[in-house]
Amino acid sequence: MTLLATAAGEDSRVKIRVNRPSDEIPTSSMADIAFLLIVYFMVTTTFAATRGLDFNLPKDDDTPPIVEKEDAVLIDIQPDGSLIVDRKLMALNEILEYLEPKLKNNPKKPVIIKPQPEAPYGMMVAVFDVLRQGKDTLKLEKDINVSLPTQREIESFWF
Amino acid sequence: MRLKRRHESGAIIPTASMADIAFLLIVFFMVTITFEKDKTQVALPKTELRYEVPKEAAYISVTDQGQIRVTTGEEMxxxxxxxxxxxxxxxxxxxFPGRPVxxxxxxxxxxxxxxxxIDSLKQAKVETIYLLSEQKTVDAAGDGGGGG
Known part of the structure; x- marks a missing residue:
């Protein structure tokens, strides 16, 4: 106490240290906690493939859209993945070229995808992808009318 | 001659912003996280067009062996x-009426x-299905078209 009094009175350079509890919030462990959470979320997160092609199924199964077999373009997918479009062997990138005059003539012309039971699923998706792009590629006013009859429908309505 | 000791700055890494950065990353991962209900590993087909699948959706997975797993999106x-x-x-x-598959x-x-x-889904009057796919690069489009 005497020292304090002299210090204040005579020499301003003398400093007195007083141990006071710090008034800072201890944040040094905050980063540790945060990184722990990051690691947890990084491990559990999966950048899942959450994108794909949408396909609207017929609204009512009781009245299936009547598609005249002769009117429609039939894309037959063979078990080896090759395509037969209206009885002609065709490559994937030739389909739109083939369809263009037909669709310009009749924009509602139905296109039927009919994969053989042993055909790879990926080929059906590839054909569907191409047909979905048809609207932009061929500058059509509306999407190509694609139908994908199932085996049961083919059996019950076509034969 | 004795030199005066210079005042040295302490070797301190500024860690004050570390927590901020970390929390930013946490928020990012929390927003992007989707607890996958179906963890079946399949090689998806590749398409050029891809649309975002709604988060509330039922999943049906078909493996290359033809094994099928289903979820309504509520459980595993x-x-x-x-x-x-x-x-x-x-x-x-x-x-869940109107939920896409x-x-x-x-x-x-x-x-x-x-x-x-697909036939089962049609019979059950499911409205929309999504065919899950991976991105196909434009370069692969040229030679990817099978046939022949």
Missing amino acids: STPVDPEDVVTFAANLVAS VLKADDQVAYRNVDKV
Whole structure:
């Protein structure tokens, strides 16, 4: 106490240290906690493939859209993945070229995808992808009318 | 001669912003996280067009062996027989009307397996299905078109 009094009175350079509890919030462990959470979320997160092609199924199964077999373009997918479009062997990138005059003539012309039971699923998706792009590629006013009859429908309505 | 000791700055790494950065990353991961209900590993087909699948969706996965797993999107996926997909789909439509079904089928699976699933979904009057796919690069489009 005497020292304090002299210090204040005579020499301003003398400093007195007083141990006071710090008034800072201890944040040094905050980063540790945060990184722990990051690691947890990084491990559990999966950048899942959450994108794909949408396909609207017929609204009512009781009245299936009547598609005249002769009117429609039939894309037959063979078990080896090759395509037969209206009885002609065709490559994937030739389909739109083939369809263009037909669709310009009749924009509602139905296109039927009919994969053989042993055909790879990926080929059906590839054909569907191409047909979905048809609207932009061929500058059509509306999407190509694609139908994908199932085996049961083919059996019950076509034969 | 004795030099005066210079005042040295302490070797301190500024860590005050570390927590901020970390929390920013946490928020990012929390927002992007989706707890996948179906963890079946399949080689998806590749398409150029891809649309975002709604988060609230039922999943049906078909492996290259033709094994089927289903989930309504509420619980983890369970394996089912191909014949039971129609029951699952009917229950789905009854419990969650309008919920889309995401079809996660293997690129090489024989189409008849997928055909059966789509047929079941049609019978159950599911409105929309999504064919899950991976991005196809434009370069691959040229030679990717099979045929021949």
